[in-house]
Amino acid sequence: MELLSATLQRVKPSPTIAVTTKAQELKAAGRDVIGLGAGEPDFDTPQNIKDAAVAAIAAGKTKYTAVDGIAELKQAICAKFERDNGLSYKPAQVSVSGGGKQVLYNALMATLNPGDEVVIPAPYWVSYPDMVLLAGGEPVIAEASLQTGFKLTADQLEAAITPKTKWFIFNSPSNPTGAGYSRDEMKELTDVLMRHPHVWVMTDDMYEHLAYDDFEFCTPAQVEPRLYDRTLTVNGVSKAYAMTGWRIGYAAGPEDLIKAMRKVQSQSTSNPCSISQWAAVEALNGPQDYIGPNNEMFVRRRNMVVKALNAIDGISCPVPEGAFYVYPSIAGLIGKTTPNGVKITDDETFATALLEDVGVAVVFGAAFGLSPNFRVSYATSDEALEEACARITSFCNGLS
Structure with missing residues (x-):
């Protein structure tokens, strides 16, 4: 008897979670990996919100x-x-x-x-x-x-x-x-x-x-x-x-x-x-005054990432209006080959080679329904983004 439902067979696991999990596994194995897959801010939850949660626990609001x-x-x-x-x-x-x-x-x-x-x-x-x-x-x-x-x-x-x-x-x-x-x-x-x-x-x-x-x-x-x-x-x-x-x-x-x-x-x-x-x-x-400064950091990071990616031959990256993602096209890289002999046939092979060769985790565009692209989350530190962009540049320049 088939255990799993026909409905479940129609769907696939979340690719963004899969990429983040894979990056964490490689890190745990000692690899130097920069994860640009997760869709969450790297800022801590504001203190007033954490204090409200602690107060709720103390007041017994746990039912x-x-x-x-x-x-x-x-x-x-x-x-x-x-x-x-x-x-x-x-x-x-x-x-x-x-x-x-x-x-x-x-x-x-x-x-x-x-x-x-x-x-x-x-x-x-x-x-x-x-x-x-x-x-x-x-x-x-x-x-x-x-x-x-x-x-x-x-x-x-x-x-x-x-x-x-x-x-x-x-x-x-x-x-x-x-x-x-x-x-x-x-x-x-x-x-x-x-x-x-x-x-x-x-x-x-x-x-x-x-x-x-x-x-x-x-x-x-x-x-x-x-x-x-x-x-x-x-x-x-x-x-x-x-x-x-x-x-x-x-x-x-x-x-x-x-x-x-x-x-x-x-x-x-x-x-x-x-x-x-x-x-x-x-x-x-409560106060909303930290949203503006956080957004200023996001804009700085966005501009840095967009500039770095657009400087790479074969990549085209528009400037987004919001959120904390960029979605560059790699149309100019399809058909090229890595130094290890891997041919870039689509955005999934690109993302896999990028992770394995230079330790940068991104999500391939097919997961979002439009190829050939990849998604970068720039909700991480400036230092990590600078290093990741340098690695992506090196990887792309090494294609032939």
Whole structure:
């Protein structure tokens, strides 16, 4: 008898986690490896947030909570959406989960039927298509290119929508590219969605506060208020507040959808960690003054990495508007050979050779649905980035 389900056979493990794990294994074996695969800030969680967690433990706030979040956190989330996005929600319209990934998964599990389609722009975060498959739906990939700054055009979105489309998943600033949609670019997409009232919008705003230069973040229901009743606006505390391990994500949307998501969570994990919830209350309600200085460091690192990569013959790297990733093209390196005789046939062989030859761990572009590229996370120290860029340069210059 076959033990594993047919559904599970449709999906693959997360490539970003696999790369990070491989880099850690090589380090443990004594190899000098620089990991540029992980999508998390290298800053520590701010002290006021840690203090709030310690105070919650001391106060005995260590019991089960409401399935999808304590009242205080839901109120803080409502205040955040009003303050930052001009969106008005009631606590009954808010769901809190063990990370943004669970929020997305709950929503897909609660809404998808076999044959339902979900439009996902590529490059995409690795988990979107596989979560759709796990939930019984069919991912429809709409490919954005280097020429459009890795942003989906209105025509491409229009072409991807069919009568079977249930959701459009949207992420700006983007993982893996850092591409951010301006208000005008967003309006072009929301105009398309207004012509298709059967399509719901799942917007992943996790990198909202990591926006650089003159780029101004906006979210679909903010740009087109008529989409409010069919938009799930997803966010979390992981990136802006350096709280990846605390595992708190949240979303706001129509009350019936939130209720359905609560039902899924009630039969899977129940409530998110109580201590993390109280820490998240402080993150959202407390001082926000460290976000600016952190972003200045990210901009400096971004500029350094983009300059170094663009100086390499065969690599083209656009300047991202936000997040902490760059997504350079290696089209000019395909077909070349390493000194060890390995032919670079695609971005996966490139990333594998880069790790084995010079000890730099990156994630290959095929994992994100667009090749030939690779993703660099510059959320690490300046020294590590400088050394990693020097190694990448040396590796590429050694190809023939």
